[in-house]
Amino acid sequence: MGGYLKVGIPRGLFWYYMPGGYDTFWEAVGFEVITSPPTNRWIFEEGIRSSQDELCLPVKVFHGHIAFLKDKVDIIFIPRVVDAMKGGKRRFGCPKFIGLPELIKSSISSLPPIISVDLTLAKDGIERCFLKLGSLLGIKAKVIKKAVREMLNLERKTRPFRYSPDKGYPVKIGIVGHPYLIYDPYLSGGFLDKLSSLKIDYITSSELPNKLIEERIEIATDLYWIYERELIGAAYLFVQQGEIDGLIHCVSFGCGPGSIVMEMLQRRVIKGKKLPFFTLVMDENIGEAGLLTRLEAFCDMVRVNKR
Amino acid sequence: MRIGFPHMGNFYIAFEALLKNLGFEVVVPPRPTKRSIEMGVKESPEFGCFPMKATLGDLILVLEKGVDILCWFEGAWSCRFGYYGRLHHQILQDKGYRFESMIFDAGGAFKALKSVKRRINLSLLRLGKAIRVAWYKSRLVHLTETLALRSRPYEISQKETTMVTNKALNMIRETDEPRRLNRLEHEIISSFHSIPKDRERRPLKIWLVGEIYMVLEPEANFHLIEYLGEHGVLVTPFTTIHNWTFRSIGAGKREEERVRRLALPYLPYPLGGEEQLSLGYTILAKRLGYDGVIHLRPFTCMTETVAHSILHKISKEYGIPLLSLSLDEHTEDVGFFTRIEAFLDLLYHNHKKKTPLPHKGSDLRGSLLG
Numbered sequence: 001m002g003g004y005l006k007v008g009i010p011r012g013l014f015w016y017y018m019p020g021g022y023d024t025f026w027e028a029v030g031f032e033v034i035t036s037p038p039t040n041r042w043i044f045e046e047g048i049r050s051s052q053d054e055l056c057l058p059v060k061v062f063h064g065h066i067a068f069l070k071d072k073v074d075i076i077f078i079p080r081v082v083d084a085m086k087g088g089k090r091r092f093g094c095p096k097f098i099g100l101p102e103l104i105k106s107s108i109s110s111l112p113p114i115i116s117v118d119l120t121l122a123k124d125g126i127e128r129c130f131l132k133l134g135s136l137l138g139i140k141a142k143v144i145k146k147a148v149r150e151m152l153n154l155e156r157k158t159r160p161f162r163y164s165p166d167k168g169y170p171v172k173i174g175i176v177g178h179p180y181l182i183y184d185p186y187l188s189g190g191f192l193d194k195l196s197s198l199k200i201d202y203i204t205s206s207e208l209p210n211k212l213i214e215e216r217i218e219i220a221t222d223l224y225w226i227y228e229r230e231l232i233g234a235a236y237l238f239v240q241q242g243e244i245d246g247l248i249h250c251v252s253f254g255c256g257p258g259s260i261v262m263e264m265l266q267r268r269v270i271k272g273k274k275l276p277f278f279t280l281v282m283d284e285n286i287g288e289a290g291l292l293t294r295l296e297a298f299c300d301m302v303r304v305n306k307r
Numbered sequence: 308m309r310i311g312f313p314h315m316g317n318f319y320i321a322f323e324a325l326l327k328n329l330g331f332e333v334v335v336p337p338r339p340t341k342r343s344i345e346m347g348v349k350e351s352p353e354f355g356c357f358p359m360k361a362t363l364g365d366l367i368l369v370l371e372k373g374v375d376i377l378c379w380f381e382g383a384w385s386c387r388f389g390y391y392g393r394l395h396h397q398i399l400q401d402k403g404y405r406f407e408s409m410i411f412d413a414g415g416a417f418k419a420l421k422s423v424k425r426r427i428n429l430s431l432l433r434l435g436k437a438i439r440v441a442w443y444k445s446r447l448v449h450l451t452e453t454l455a456l457r458s459r460p461y462e463i464s465q466k467e468t469t470m471v472t473n474k475a476l477n478m479i480r481e482t483d484e485p486r487r488l489n490r491l492e493h494e495i496i497s498s499f500h501s502i503p504k505d506r507e508r509r510p511l512k513i514w515l516v517g518e519i520y521m522v523l524e525p526e527a528n529f530h531l532i533e534y535l536g537e538h539g540v541l542v543t544p545f546t547t548i549h550n551w552t553f554r555s556i557g558a559g560k561r562e563e564e565r566v567r568r569l570a571l572p573y574l575p576y577p578l579g580g581e582e583q584l585s586l587g588y589t590i591l592a593k594r595l596g597y598d599g600v601i602h603l604r605p606f607t608c609m610t611e612t613v614a615h616s617i618l619h620k621i622s623k624e625y626g627i628p629l630l631s632l633s634l635d636e637h638t639e640d641v642g643f644f645t646r647i648e649a650f651l652d653l654l655y656h657n658h659k660k661k662t663p664l665p666h667k668g669s670d671l672r673g674s675l676l677g
């Protein structure tokens with residue numbers, strides 16, 4: 001196995017939309033894969049140090065993951081999410097996703113080569129995007145096609161984050177937020193576990209199938225960001241199903257689309273619904289005690305409201 | 308039908324003419340001030356960018372004067388700008404104001420026309436005249452702005468160019484006849500020619516790039532363009548109101564495409580704002596022998612934040628000095644101008660041949676000492 005090239009996959013941002021998917025792809029085309037560990041203190045601080053001040057927290061931490069990988073691998077893989085067809089129109093990724101490879105190249109020095117695949121899903125299928133990558137690396141089309149199939153199969157089969165089983169607690173909360181924020185144990189301060197320990201059931205926006213979400217989006221809130229559509233649609237779904245007793249919007253400081261989503265949630269989705277709503281803003285100075293206090297306060301409110 | 312819209316630089320001159328000639332009664336808000344910006348900040352989302360907050364303040368002032376329709380432009384790749392119309396109008400409606408919203412989407416000239424026609428009796432003749440007058444006025448504003456940029460660093464008595472500019476803009480705003488507008492062109496050119504100038508000076512040359520509102524709205528950047536000109540710097544903003552407004556029908560399009568191509572190796576996809584232009588013009592500035600680049604962006608701007616990281620790399624690679632400033636409602640003019648002055652000093656140090664103006668800068672110190 002010694003002769004294989006090592007490809008590094010940072011565990012941040014896009015990784016959380018298809019956990020393990022890209023690993024499968026690279027293994028299937030014959031590379032050795034090194035995925036960076038879940039965010040830890042070193043990665044966090046390295047990311048904050050090496051990135052620019054005004055970026056949002058997940059992007060900053062992403063820098064840390066790259067810094068972790070850069071001496072251990074031969075190439076680093078960063079896909080670029082450009083656009084996709086959603087709701088019959090062309091929708092875009094967040095600007096920071098579109099410019100991610102360049103952002104990384106300009107802020108971290110002495111990097112190994114960065115391989116990016118442009119996911120222009122509005123125009124091409126996912127297979128075609130990866131075929132372009134294959135021709136760049138000199139890999140046969142057949143191998144790429146098989147690898148893409150394997151990747152998609154894995155995604156379909158496992159979906160590791162979908163469905164956190166209810167534990168039968170009396171109160172259930174809906175959580176709307178990007179998976180790379182709420183499922184990253186360090187970034188989110190483990191607040192999902194904290195909810196469990198407060199005897200609260202939760203359902204997150206990432207647990208819902210995409211098709212269901214798309215149906216719910218109304219014209220007024222028809223966002224043109226791929227990932228933010230999920231959040232708005234999920235919030236509509238939560239509210240309409242009426243199974244939840246409170247809604248948490250989890251957003252990182254400096255998240256551009258987040259500011260719009262926050263307003264739309266407040267002004268359109270939950271307006272006049274008497275649903276407790278709470279925006280949890282994550283930044284690099286968040287303390288565990290502060291987070292817990294706010295969560296407890298919110299949960300108490302939800303319980304009182306339910307009675 | 309009373310109609311209102313927010314400010315951006317001298318945009319209001321042409322747009323007012325367009326709407327007036329279509330038959331609307333136009334309410335132009337007062338220029339943005341600290342008060343109007345504060346009003347906007349109070350109502351808008353915390354992370355929204357500065358242009359959003361400032362324009363919301365404008366809209367509130369317009370509504371206080373009483374309007375039936377609010378106007379807005381939308382359309383962008385993936386910049387937040389595309390939602391600001393809807394969001395503004397939602398915020399204002401939640402606040403209790405009653406109005407109709409008229410939102411022009413990008414590329415939908417026909418749709419826009421339809422929504423105008425629904426509200427007002429529109430004949431083809433009238434439409435033709437309205438567009439013609441607006442186009443003339445926009446071009447004249449463009450001319451005035453360009454002449455002012457070229458004459459300001461050479462003027463002998465300070466502020467004279469600014470005075471001439473203001474007079475010219477007033478004239479453009481008040482004239483409504485297409486034929487008289489044509490004649491105005493010569494008047495404006497000759498009035499700029501008659502400003503006494505010292506052509507011996509060799510001013511520093513600086514390119515101004517960044518987010519469009521921050522670059523073109525003087526109240527957002529503390530009249531930076533005037534300030535630089537009066538301190539003997541030949542400053543070139545990367546675009547003008549005219550080019551921005553008529554971009555969709557081809558004004559300045561060839562240059563823009565060329566500049567976007569320059570930026571491609573550093574950013575292969577547009578992000579929706581002016582980020583590729585910021586990068587491209589920085590490279591162009593070096594090629595054209597400019598001395599430095601100033602990059603302005605609102606705090607938390609999505610696209611310019613990405614550009615900012617890459618700009619530093621370009622600045623290093625091409626060896627062109629760069630000052631990147633992030634502005635918002637909390638920025639104070641003293642801190643801002645201190646950094647600009649320091650940057651200018653550095654550039655003068657780089658270019659010993661360029662002559663700094665005899666230091667006039669008592670304005671800042673005066674305000675500090677009271």
